[in-house]
Amino acid sequence: MDEKQIIAKRIAMELQDGNLVNLGIGIPGLVPNYLEEGKKIVFQAENGVVGLGPLTDEDTYLVNASGMKATILPGGAYIDSLLSFSLIRGGHIDVTVLGALEVDAEGSLASWIIPGKKVPGMGGAMDLVMGARKVIIATTHTNKGKPKILSKCTLPLTAAHQVDLIVTEMAVISVEPDGLHLLEVHPDYSVDDVVNATEAKLIVEKVETMKGM
Amino acid sequence: MDEKQIIAKRIAMELQDGNLVNLGIGIPGLVPNYLEEGKKIVFQAENGVVGLGPLTDEDTYLVNASGMKATILPGGAYIDSLLSFSLIRGGHIDVTVLGALEVDAEGSLASWIIPGKKVPGMGGAMDLVMGARKVIIATTHTNKGKPKILSKCTLPLTAAHQVDLIVTEMAVISVEPDGLHLLEVHPDYSVDDVVNATEAKLIVEKVETMKGM
Amino acid sequence: MKAEISAKEFKNLLKDGLTIMVGGFLTNGTPEKLVDLVVESKVKDLVIICNDGGYENAGVGKLFTNNQVKKLIASHIGTNPVVGDLMQEGEIEVELLPQGSLAEKIRAGGAGLGGILTPTGLDTVVQNGKQIIEVQGKRYLLEEPLTADMALIGGAVVDKYGNLRYLQTTRNFNPIMALASDKVVVEPFETVDEIDPECVITPYPLVDYVYREEK
Amino acid sequence: MKAEISAKEFKNLLKDGLTIMVGGFLTNGTPEKLVDLVVESKVKDLVIICNDGGYENAGVGKLFTNNQVKKLIASHIGTNPVVGDLMQEGEIEVELLPQGSLAEKIRAGGAGLGGILTPTGLDTVVQNGKQIIEVQGKRYLLEEPLTADMALIGGAVVDKYGNLRYLQTTRNFNPIMALASDKVVVEPFETVDEIDPECVITPYPLVDYVYREEK
8 A cells, every 4th residue: 555545544444434524635535445345424525415426437417526527326415505515614524534735733724825836725625624523634744754744834724723633654643632642653654753754742642553554 | 446455456566577576464465466467477485485376275385474375386496494585685586565564754664563562573574675676565554544654663663764665545655765755646535635644744746646546 | 314213212302401493484394293292292491493483283382382492583473372472471582583584593503604694683673682793884783693402304305315305385494404403303294215316405414313103 | 488698699798897606616517608608708807706717728717818807706726727827927816715605605695695704714814804703702704795797607407487407516606606696697508398396496586598509
């Protein structure tokens, strides 16, 4: 497994049977590949579908939130942007999984703009981070060696204080009121490896081997 | 024709082909009986139907805003309370016709409460008066001789400054920034009769005979 | 399909002091059997959020006749004299709201909004105690969100997944109440195998329980 | 049925400086033919309200490539480098909004609200210049309403009365834009005799014109 697959596989284990889940683009999109047999997750896409299924090459008016042709599963529903974001902002989404440029010790997230360089826009991310019950960040631990998990984000925020869990190819880290707790470390790495690759202070108490690895 | 029929008939002439119209309970409900042949009006009921048709005795889950079993006309649609009031408050209703306890020279309306006596609640009236493009009040000119058209309402308001036209069995009166203009008088009455039955000052310039009478 | 719930299981969810949203407009779209079970349960001090007070022996009206309500939030109580009498006697509190404002407050609660600004009710008693906010030179009332512990949903056509659409005008407040409440309990008026994904009004992840009548 | 409109009649409705809402999400549900006619019309200084900037040669993107836009209000422009370039060069103004806030602002405009309060964007650059209102001890951003001179609606199944439903995910912003604009112009993706009243998404009184392609 490459690092993206490790992250996706570990996050898949966080989803509970019956959860309504919104996945961001990039690594989060790989999560469905790793769901345990029999675990029923309902995926929502913010452009207006509940019960999103796999991608398709067939002619369809159904796209996912990346604009790619997709399918709807039995029991699904089409909704407009208003109801879609009522679900998102109103706390009806159990889990959202999103990528990050930076994430910090206060649970703040930067993911939508690199001023002067790249201004794609926030899309649905700000509402997702604010509204979902559980916010999981799926990210490589560093950007080519440069830490992405910081004591304080330097880029413009997507939202402050909303992240619950950070999953990287090296570790699983939970965001608590007193800071970041290192919960699990991938067998290929030591605790020190993780601490050294993390700019934020990590609280290291009871660390386990990363589940499913 | 009795006084209610006179009022309903005259108001029917105010509705324009293609208008989306919401009728209150009481006299306003009689207006559809007097529509000219071929004039197409779409009636909306705030409980959630566009294209309301006549009442029915048949078994149905369709009721009008008075809770009476009704029908839907071809091209109609069922909507929820939220979209219903988006239509109403958002200025999409061309005309609303409502009853009154009092209406005044500033275009303010009192129609929902007599403190200490009768507290039915405002229902949809406050949104209708605020949101409809044209607000027509259908009311008997007096309450057993006691004027209902006042210089200033004494009862708690439904809305301030929103009424456009007042139609009674005696007269048609428009609300303008400088006050109430007497536009038409029913052939059974003189201008003096109307002025004497009205507590508010009436601006009497060019008065015509009430149309359709 | 979401969990089916029996009369007994439903009554076990009830307790004194709950805030309950009840769908329907003058009982059209009100889940009468669920209301009957609330009557049977004898729970009291309820806060009821409903468009109106129903009728003396129908809809939420039954809860007033049975003295189970502490407060009603509604737009209209004129069809149920019991509510008016209890209010005059000081036995219950009634908060009257414009119907559109009531719908917006419920929807705001369900959509995670802090409220909405409406011109409705300005310069009337409805504005008492509410913030007035100026936007682009116009004044608006701030109507704060409403949420509930439970929503009782009627008028529903339910499919095997728990998706809902509603029969004719029974739709009214039901869909927004299903968004704004912790537990959503549906009384099916009709069941079908599957609802066209284009015609689903309330997607099944919003539904917690579907009431199943014992034979 | 609402008035049918030809290409020529539609172009006669266009003029410089209009604010136009365009339905669609990454062009899914965008009325491409109507956008093409706006391109042909060569009107300029448009304010475009759309979920995104489309693609370089698809959706609202065509209007940027043709230099017809003064300002874009959207949630995402990452799929169209032309928009980013024009913005960096100061040729156009871009107002970026969270997608849910954009939807709420449009809906507020269509529903006669003075705005809505959302937690989304708090403590980010999105809050710059906006009122912060406290409700029940929590802070919210006041997002003001958006309206437009015209809405261009796509993805639509149109019946003979002018009622609309939408094909699959093409629904997205189309229904709220149809509420929030003075003139609503629909490009039918499909026509049918009649839409079931239970499945109508946009009732026909909201529709002003249905585009009819010349043969």
